[in-house]
Amino acid sequence: MNPSDTQRKKVAIIGGGLVGSLNACFFAKRGFVVELYESRPDIRTSNAIRGRSINLALSHRGRQALKAVGMEDQIVSKGIPMRARRIHTLSGKQYAIPYGTKKQYILSVDRANLNKELLNAAEKYPNTTLYFGHKLLHCNVESGLLDFSRSDQTRREVSCDLIVGCDGAFSTVRKQFVRQTRFNYSQTYITHGYKELKIPPKDGDFAMEPNFLHIWPRNSFMMIALPNMDKSFTCTLFMPFDDFEKLTNGDQVLDFFKMYFPDAIPLMGRQELIQEYFLLPPQAMISVKCSSYHIASRCVLMGDAAHALVPFYGQGMNSGFEDCLVFDELMEKFQNDFSPCLPEFSRLRVPDDHAISDLSMYNYVEMRELVNSRWFIFRKKIFNLLHALFPYTVIPLYTMVTFSRIRYHEAVQRWKWQDKVINRGLFCIGAVTALSGIYLLRNVIKQQTDFIIKNMWRGDSFKIFGNVPRFY
Ligand SMILES: Cc1cc2nc3c(=O)[nH]c(=O)nc-3n(C[C@H](O)[C@H](O)[C@H](O)COP(=O)(O)OP(=O)(O)OC[C@H]3O[C@@H](n4cnc5c(N)ncnc54)[C@H](O)[C@@H]3O)c2cc1C
Numbered sequence: 442m443n444p445s446d447t448q449r450k451k452v453a454i455i456g457g458g459l460v461g462s463l464n465a466c467f468f469a470k471r472g473f474v475v476e477l478y479e480s481r482p483d484i485r486t487s488n489a490i491r492g493r494s495i496n497l498a499l500s501h502r503g504r505q506a507l508k509a510v511g512m513e514d515q516i517v518s519k520g521i522p523m524r525a526r527r528i529h530t531l532s533g534k535q536y537a538i539p540y541g542t543k544k545q546y547i548l549s550v551d552r553a554n555l556n557k558e559l560l561n562a563a564e565k566y567p568n569t570t571l572y573f574g575h576k577l578l579h580c581n582v583e584s585g586l587l588d589f590s591r592s593d594q595t596r597r598e599v600s601c602d603l604i605v606g607c608d609g610a611f612s613t614v615r616k617q618f619v620r621q622t623r624f625n626y627s628q629t630y631i632t633h634g635y636k637e638l639k640i641p642p643k644d645g646d647f648a649m650e651p652n653f654l655h656i657w658p659r660n661s662f663m664m665i666a667l668p669n670m671d672k673s674f675t676c677t678l679f680m681p682f683d684d685f686e687k688l689t690n691g692d693q694v695l696d697f698f699k700m701y702f703p704d705a706i707p708l709m710g711r712q713e714l715i716q717e718y719f720l721l722p723p724q725a726m727i728s729v730k731c732s733s734y735h736i737a738s739r740c741v742l743m744g745d746a747a748h749a750l751v752p753f754y755g756q757g758m759n760s761g762f763e764d765c766l767v768f769d770e771l772m773e774k775f776q777n778d779f780s781p782c783l784p785e786f787s788r789l790r791v792p793d794d795h796a797i798s799d800l801s802m803y804n805y806v807e808m809r810e811l812v813n814s815r816w817f818i819f820r821k822k823i824f825n826l827l828h829a830l831f832p833y834t835v836i837p838l839y840t841m842v843t844f845s846r847i848r849y850h851e852a853v854q855r856w857k858w859q860d861k862v863i864n865r866g867l868f869c870i871g872a873v874t875a876l877s878g879i880y881l882l883r884n885v886i887k888q889q890t891d892f893i894i895k896n897m898w899r900g901d902s903f904k905i906f907g908n909v910p911r912f913y
C-alpha cells in the first residue's frame with residue numbers, strides 16, 4: 442500500500458496506557474491517521490493524586506520497541522540500571538546475583554513518567570489526535586463503528602478502518618471477540634495480592650544500594666524493591682490474601698515485619714510503614730490468555746488486552762511493547778496491508794505471549810517456594826557454571842527472556858532441552874559416582890574379607906580388629 446493510502450486510513454487506538462501510547466507512535470510514524478481514545482483524564486495535566494511512584498523493570502524487548510520509534514535513549518536516560526538481584530535473607534545477610542555481563546542490566550523506570558513521555562511523543566505527530574475522558578462502550582468490528590461515553594456524559598460515535606484494542610486486562614474491545622467462533626479465552630486470579638510500600642531517601646541519598654533489584658524471598662510470600670529517580674525505592678509485597686487479612690492493625694503489621702523483614706523497618710520508618718500499609722487494600726493479580734488476537738482485517742488486540750501476565754517475570758509491559766514492534770515489522774513486510782498483517786500477527790504472537798504467560802505463572806511458584814530449596818540453588822549454580830563454560834550453548838532462561846528477542850516460545854523449548862540435558866548429565870554423574878563408590882566399596886570389602894579369612898584361618902584375630910583385649 443503506498444503512503445498516500447495510509448494517509449487515508451484511520452486507526453483508532455483504544456487505551457492510552459503504556460502500550461496504546463507506544464502504538465500511536467508506531468502507526469503515526471507510518472503515516473496513518475491516528476485517533477487514541479483514553480477513558481481516564483489526561484495524566485499529564487490532571488491533578489490526579491500521584492499514586493505510588495510505581496516503577497517497572499524495562500528490559501531488552503521493551504527497549505527495542507522504544508528504539509524503533511526513537512524513544513529508547515530518552516526513556517533509558519530516566520531509568521536506573523539494576524545490574525544484579527540483591528537477596529535479603531532472614532538472618533539479615535545479603536548477597537548479590539548478577540544478571541550477567543556488565544552490559545546485561547535491566548532498568549527501573551517510573552510508570553507515570555513513561556506513559557506521559559509516550560503520549561507527548563504520539564501527540565507530536567500532526568496526524569495524531571488524543572482524546573481523553575472517552576470511554577469505549579461498544580464497538581462494531583464489521584462496520585468499524587465505535588461508541589464512546591464522554592466525561593460530560595454525552596455520547597460520541599466514531600468510525601475507523603482499524604480498531605487496536607490496547608485497553609488493558611479488562612478490555613472492552615476483547616469483549617467483542619467473545620462472540621466470534623473459535624475464540625478462546627481464559628482468566629485466572631492468583632491467590633496472592635500485592636501492596637506497595639516505600640523506602641524514602643536517607644540523608645538525601647538512596648537508603649540501600651541503588652543499582653539492584655532487591656528481593657526478600659520468604660517462601661509463600663516475598664517482597665521486592667526497585668529504585669526511583671527521587672532516590673526512594675518502591676517496595677512490592679506479594680502475599681496470599683488470607684495472610685493480608687490477618688494483619689488488621691499497626692502492631693500486627695510491625696510484628697510481621699519484625700519477624701520477616703526486620704532490615705526493612707528502619708529503612709521504611711515504623712509509623713510510615715503502618716500508614717503506607719493501610720493506605721490501599723491489597724491489589725489483585727490476574728492472568729488473561731486468549732486467541733486469536735484479531736478479527737478479519739478490522740480489529741487487533743495488543744498488550745494486557747491480549748495477554749495480561751502475573752508480574753513474576755517483569756515482562757508484561759515488555760511483551761506488550763514487543764507486540765507493537767512485531768506488528769510494525771509485519772506492516773513493513775506487508776506494505777501496510779492489514780489483510781495479511783493481522784492474521785500473521787496472531788499466528789506469530791499467540792504462541793509467544795502464551796509462553797511468557799505460562800513462564801510468569803511458573804515463576805510465581807518457583808520464586809517463592811523453590812528459591813530457598815538447596816536443590817534449586819544447587820542447580821542454579823551448576824547452570825551458571827555451565828553457562829560460563831559454554832556461553833553460547835547453555836543460556837539461562839531468564840537471560841533469553843530478559844536480554845534477547847529470542848521468541849518466548851523458542852526460549853522455553855530451548856530451556857526444556859537444556860534442562861533435560863543437565864538433568865541427564867547430573868543423573869549420569871550421580872550414577873557414575875555411585876557405581877564407582879560401589880565398585881571401590883566392593884573391592885575394599887573383598888580385600889577385608891580375604892584378609893579376615895586368611896588371618897582367622899591362621900588364628901591372628903587382633904590383626905583383624907586391632908588391639909582389642911582378648912576375652913577368650
Ligand atoms: C505489580 C505489577 C508489577 C509490574 N511490573 C512490571 C515490570 O516490572 N515490567 C513489565 O514489563 N511489566 C510489569 N507489569 C505489567 C505492566 O504493568 C502491564 O503489562 C502494562 O501496564 C500493560 O500496559 P497496557 O497499556 O497494555 O494496559 P494498561 O496499562 O492497563 O492500559 C490500558 C489503558 O486503557 C484504558 N482503558 C481501559 N478500558 C477502556 C475503555 N473502555 N475505553 C477507553 N480506555 C480504556 C485504561 O484507562 C488504561 O489507561 C507489572 C504489573 C503489575 C500489576
Ligand SMILES: COc1ccc2c(c1)CN(c1nc(C(=O)N(C)c3cc(Cl)c(F)cc3C(=O)O)c(Cl)s1)C2
Pocket residue numbers: 496497498526547654656665667677752753754755804808839843
Ligand atoms: C514492580 O513490580 C515488579 C514485580 C515483579 C517483578 C518486577 C517488578 C521485575 N521483575 C523481574 N523479574 C525478572 C526475572 O527474570 N526473574 C526471574 C525474577 C522474578 C522475580 Cl518474582 C523476582 F523477584 C526477581 C527476578 C529476577 O531475576 O531478578 C527480571 Cl530480570 S526483572 C519481577
